[in-house]
Amino acid sequence: GQNIDQPTEMTATEGAIVQINCTYQTSGFNGLFWYQQHAGEAPTFLSYNVLDGLEEKGRFSSFLSRSKGYSYLLLKELQMKDSASYLCASMDSNYQLIWGAGTKLIIKP
C-alpha cells in the first residue's frame, strides 16, 4: 500500500532550527513535495525534490534520500509566523499526490 509518515506535532523555540521528517512508500515515485498550511487556510507550496540531496530556499531547506524513502524539511531562524502544519506528499507513478497527515509545528517565544 501507499503510506506517508510524519510526526503529528513538534514544538520549537523562536530563533531556533527544527527538522521535520517524512518517510514515504508509494507505488512509483515522481518527486516529494512539502506544503505549509496555516490553521483555517489552504496549503501553499514550499519545495519539491526529485533527486537525492539538499535543496535550499532561504530559511527553508528540503532533503531527499530516494534509497531510504526519506525526506526532511529544515526550518532555520524560526519565526512565530512559521507556526503552521507542514504537509509531506509523494507523487506516485500516476502523478497523483499521496499526502501525509501533516506535522503541526508550534513555535514558542
Next chain:
Amino acid sequence: IAGITQAPTSQILAAGRRMTLRCTQDMRHNAMYWYRQDLGLGLRLIHYSNTAGTTGKGEVPDGYSVSRANTDDFPLTLASAVPSQTSVYFCASSRTSGSRDEQFFGPGTRLTVL
C-alpha cells in the same frame, strides 16, 4: 479573480440533499483536483481532471461526481449527501499533471452534513 476561488465558503446541509461545490481558476491551468481534508488524515483525492473534457477518479470518489466543461471551472457534486461527507473540501490546480508542477489551492469549503 486572482488564482483559484471556491464557493460557498461554508455550508450546512441536510442529509439526502444534493449540493454542488464550485471551483474556478484564472491561471489557464490544465489540471484540476478536488480533495477532502479530515482531522488526523492527509488530504485525499476525490476526483481530478488532467485537461478540459476529461476527468478521473481519485482515492475516495464514491458519492461524488465532477465535470470539466471548460478550462476554468471544475464543480464537485454530492448527489445525496451523507454525514460522512462532512469535511473541508479543497479545489486545486496545476499547470499540467506532470511531475514538478506545484498545485495551487483554493481557500476551501467547509461542509457539514447533518
